[in-house]
Amino acid sequence: MRKFARCLGIAALSLAALASQSAIAAGRTDFKVCWTIYAGWMPWGQAKTQGIVSKWAKKYGINVDVVQLNDYVESINQYTAGKFDGCAMTNMDALTIPASGGVDSTALIVSDYSNGNDGVLMKGKGKQIADLKGQQINLVQFSVSHYLLARALDSAHMSERDLKVVNTSDADISGAFAAPAVHNAVTWNPMLADLKAQPNVTEVFDSSKIPGEIMDMMVVNTKTLQENPALGKALTGAWFEMVALMHGDSPDTTTALTAMAKASGTDLANFKGQLSTTALFYTPKAALDFVTSPDMPKIMTRVAKFSFDHGLLGQDAKSADAIGMAFGNGVVIGSKNNVKLRFDPTYVAMAAAGKL
Template structure:
């Protein structure tokens, strides 16, 4: 259920970004306009299930009505396709991982604002080895993964943290749909993947998770992003979305009957069981308190994380047509800019989360 089609299957999105050559794309010059109806795309992932549940439970309508707007929450079965559709303008916002927000819409020239930092992977992604219990044993092995994805990034971080380089292994591109079966074959003894595939593969005899996203907390972030021009012209959209998120996540975190019922409903929407869904939440660090999300977004560690992410992305050719990793500009709270300040297309904007923290929504 979790990342069913694959948040980490961003290779396809990377190829889409490649067709939107950075050098040939420029931010739209169309003037922002005030509107009353908006479309938000989402795909299946434990940390994003509050969105469809909020629609089902009437929470979306409640907050949209408060601000005199209409918000449509639309599922896209393929995660990468949802991000591609946002990049193409079909959606005003989308649920997306930080790496993919950078390499797909931002690298494609679409000015994008991350207004909700919803969670980070805290064990949902992992490096698996057969017949070994430490990362050092990976040296010289062929590693099966979705190349140019969050899994690829995790592998690079695992190797770097233990004094190795990508040249110490051979990566073999494997789709998210095939990786479980592939890893079951005798010749496959190393892989990187995400839940639920991770849990299934880890349960095989002799398999150990030797490095997970819990070892790099806060680096694989899950966001809600919105088109910057649309947000600027329609700030009530940002307010409504933020209100929806925190009301729903607060309910989701409750341990009483109402919280249990909400999580069970989310599990059903994801095609899972309450038990499996609750288990996946244990490796998903949810920012259910807006104050904590603001702190994470304003922490200088975010700049460090995004520097690592963009350097990895550039090294793998995900900024097609770019002469350096600085080609895609990112802005952070406090006026910090990473990369080209004249070409900022990814903005971490905590202002709406701050409103929630201050009770001003």
């Protein structure tokens, strides 16, 4: 799945975010959100193409530009710096980039979780996680791939001390895995599907073994959302109209899915395969049930611990509780005085109740 790298230091991101506050004002009518290529986020591009986003934006008297960017990390960095009002990102990256950079952010929509879209691959004789002992493994360091590896090692009573992680960008992972000297890798779709289809390659662990832990979300600036609730309503309404169309059986559904497949560089069959390992919430109620589950704080506690252990919560973080995270029903984990990531079910609840 999605990558993470500290292209900018936390201090630099914080300064940029502070400098951008003048652009985040109440009463605005024009907004921008960004997304990058990934099965679970393709609906944003199609919702724009079909005019669904503009329809919902017009309903609430605003304009919303949905912008595709080519670099996932850069998209989050630009959001953190205030250049976008929202951005599609994972739960871990939301914590370790904008939240740890001091930008109060809200998970407006938790749209899905990886249910096999991320995997650990071994080439040759390796057939189980235990076979990784003493070996090198290529992955995007400090990413959800890194998190998946840590969870895989946990399952085999191993740790990262038992192997060596080789930092490899998502753009280079396929080429690296093709090299004779590289035997192991962690990556996400569509690269994962291509690599594991190669001869003599075994997928020894995937994200379906840790359901719900790698989430995909539309994250928006909390201050912007509070001052401009129309943005939350428009984005939420557009999203669930789009995914409802995807879940249908009409010719329009096939047309939409085919367009998304083409936009992501594959064919319809392959794209449907990627969706099959994406636990996409096709209804507001399904998304609401997930985000209000008592498991959410537990999952994010585990993510925070991994992030702290790998130095991803900032230089000043003294523990995994350094950054507060708020959930529905007033639940807060971590520092109550430094809440920077919020899983707010308000707008999804409105959609579920038919009140958008």
